[in-house]
Amino acid sequence: MTTAQISAKRPSTKHPHDDAPDTTAEFEELAHLPDGPERDALCQEVVRAWIPMAERLARQFRNRGESLEDLEQVAALGLVKAVRRYDPERGTAFESYAVPTVVGEVKRHFRDHMWGLHVPRRVQELRNRVRTAHRELSHSLDGRGPDVREIAEHTGLTEQEVKLGMEALESYTPLSLDAELPGSEDGYALVDTLGDQEPGYDLIVDREALKPKLSKLPERERQILYMRFFCDMTQSRIAEQLGISQMHVSRLISRTCTALCDQVMAESRN
DSSP states (O other), X not given: OOHHHHHHSSOOOOOXXXXXXXXXXXXXXXXXXXXXXXXXXXXXXXXXXHHHHXXXXXXXXXXXXXXXXXXXXXXXXXXXXXXXXXXXXXXXXXXXXXXXXXXXXXXXXXXXXXXXXXXXXXXXXXXXXXXXXXXXXXXXXXXXXXXXXXXXXXXXXXXXXXXXXXXXXXXXXXXXXXXXXTTOSSOOBGGGGSOOOOHHHHHHHHXXXXXXXXXTSOHHHHHHHIIIIISOOOHHHHHHHHTSOHHHHHHHHHHHHHHHHHHHHHHHHO
């Protein structure tokens, strides 16, 4: 059965929606059909008959960061769910059941897939109310944008809730780190304002961890390390000043540094 046949085989019935076909008989038939190819085919025909309404509902959400084609696909998915779940025996017109189902599917798509940051559902709802109020008030305030107090009075929200909703307006899509900063004339991007890892912090931590260990070293080992790493003396000069061989100095430095490293690492694991 085609969409044209659905529309032509009975007199047209007045519906709240101009694009709503009369599929009462088809739903009654679906209610008694068992699962199988025949039921699936009839479901597809009913879905095609109601597609214009689903597409109209999808267009209400355009210009919100998602392509109209994707919105229409999401709305069609909601329509399929509505057709398969609708029970005519409840006495409710199909469009009364389908409209909130389709709209809910589109809103869920925005909530679950379009937010660049995780925002609680309550905050998302505040954002929507603030955005709607801002648009409505802008038409009645001589072109100027409403302030927080005016939006709060219009929506019945507190000023704190309005401020939270306004902050969420900027959280829908995160700003790229490569985005050029306003007023920048030389391509200065947001990423250029971020700090980098400071190696000096690790150096401070290492020095503080070594201090108590260095104080417990024998005098000669402590003196050799001071001359080598703080006075920047060569091993041969240290050996000459202490009256020992360069090889002995090298072994003492290597042995002492290894022992200090082992002690610090052992403490960090405990």
